[in-house]
Amino acid sequence: MTKIVLFLNVIFSILWPEGWAEVVLGTETDEFDFDGLPGAQHEFKIEVGAGKEECFYQKIVAGGKLHxxxxxxxGGDTRINAYLRNPVNPGYIDSVEYQGVGTLMHHAQFTGPYAICLDNTMSRMASKLVYVFLVTYVEEEWSKYRQEIEEVExxxxxxxxxIQNVHESVKDALVHQAQxxxxxxxxxxxxxxxxxxIQTWSICQCVVVIMCSGIQVFFVRRLFRGTNVTPTAKPRA
Incomplete structure (x- = not known):
């Protein structure tokens, strides 16, 4: 399945070199991977059959770096040959021979699909499973991308x-409203x-005034009250 996907990617990149353009940060470009980063990053496992060579391709722009x-x-003695070829020169531009772990690095001078080949022809009996990690990027584009990310941050x-200042202001306003x-x-x-x-004391004062008025009227009337007969029951003159 991995071989089929890699083969289809190679065919599409050759037939439609401009068909994979992507809009990244407002600019349409085909030099960016589909994850939105200025370059490509892949990791996968590939099985190389006994006595066979497997190649896969990665498009790189001029000035890009490949790692x-x-x-x-x-599988077998866990050793394999690895080669890197550019789209112009048919020969190998970098190689690692008969190693279990290795690294290929190149600063691309030409734009096009670069071939990464894993050679297991020295092993006639055992196939080998190889883990591959690939990174390609344009340093200038990456610096620009990083600068834009820093500006966004x-x-x-x-x-x-x-927002924190607004939150503090809202909190102060809520405290002020609570107070x-x-x-x-x-x-x-x-x-x-x-x-x-006031109502209680007003009622009390009104009651006192009414009582005082009644007492005053009672005593004033008693001062002017008189009888028509004397104590001996004789009419007064």
């Missing part, structure tokens, strides 16, 4: 600080208490 690491996981940081409510409640209880106090 390939591999390790034979199992700075903008996000500033936005976060602004205002407490003051309103305190004033309401104070006014209600004063109203009850």
């Amino acid at each position: 390939i690491s591999f390790e034979v996981i199992y 700075l903008t996000v940081s500033n936005f976060t600080v602004s 205002s409510r407490m003051h309103v409640i305190k004033d309401w209880y104070l006014i209600t208490g004063n109203n009850s106090y």
